Amino acid sequence: MTGDIRALLARHLPGYRVETVTLSGEGLDNAAYEVNGDIMVRLRKAADPQTVQRETALLAAVRELSTLPVPEVLFADAESGVLVYRKLPGVPLHGNPVPDPSRLAEPLGRFLSVLHAAPVDEMRELAPPDLYPSATLLRDAELDYRDVESYVPAAQRPLVERFLAGSAPADPPVLTFCHNDLGSEHLLVDPATGEITGVLDWSDAAVTDPAHDFARIYRDLGPDVFDLVLSHYDGPLGEEDRTRVAFHARCALIEDLAYGLSTGPRQYADAALAALPRTFA
Structure with missing residues (x-):
């Protein structure tokens, strides 16, 4: 190569x-x-x-x-x-946590405000729609979980199983242009200052539910940072939207856990297990 x-x-x-x-x-x-x-x-x-x-x-x-x-x-x-x-400066936030993640909220809120406000008709030519049904996503999450259930601490399994036994949320009323995979592995940071220095990997960008972008923040940075990001976000995000954010965060965590325990780097599984209690609380 x-x-x-x-x-x-x-x-x-x-x-x-x-x-x-x-x-x-x-x-x-x-x-x-x-x-x-x-x-x-x-x-x-x-x-x-x-x-x-x-x-x-x-x-x-x-x-x-x-x-x-x-x-x-x-x-x-x-x-x-x-x-x-x-090459952009910085290191991936995944595996390189910053001392004060709350400082990431303001730039992420401004970034998502602009991204989600982009003209959908124009962006659709470059980013195909992603309309994967929530019910199907929940079934996929259950199948993934059954493969990795034994790796989840016994005390935490009821949190996941209660989620999987629930119902999927309704489809979003509005679709926007999204990065669509805004996990910590695609955010670059300066380890000295804790500032975001870049956003990588736009290969999954799509016109889709804006909850997808917030879900990775919820999963990787926690609900408190997610709330702070929302305080700097100009777009509408109501209670039903927040429900979808938590839903997608939980499905994405199970997906990362299964990926890290099968074909992917083990660090994905370790990060998923560490974030599981706060993500499913």
Whole structure:
């Protein structure tokens, strides 16, 4: 793979000297490599030229409206499934907790206010609708939980099982443009100042329920920080919306737990178990 990346960069960035290539992270769809500590090469595991072209255009549009830094694309090689962008400063919040997470609330609230206010008709051309029914999501969560139930402390299992035995919330009345995977692994922070330095991985961006974006904040930063984010959010978010936020946070936690205990990094499972009591309380 290192040789392929060197050849790719030589073709698109002639004169750029490659000294180091390091695997930075890997998910279900993509693997990311850091080159020279300077640029990132994101490679789709299954080449999909149309998706790479769409993501390139999406990132350009998001950079125009975002209040937080997002990747600047240097070039895309659609046929190879490759997107290359400048590395943003900072480290992933996932695994690098900041001393005072409440300081993240104001920039996240402003960021989501602008994101969710983007013209839906225009963004729909770049971000497909995500209309996965809540009832189906709840059934998926139950199947995932049965696979990992034995890893959940016995005292905490009733919290999860009470949730799974409940009903799914109604569909959202309004859809907005969303990052749609705004977990701590996609938020970069400066470990010295605790400030957000970037938002990564827009591959799941969609026109969907705005509760999806808040749900990852609820799961990863806790209900108290979620409430603070809302105090800086300009959009409407009523009690029914809050119910959907908690619902999606709980489904996402179970998904992360199953992922971390199967094909994903173990840290996802560890983080899910640590956040379980407050997320299902």
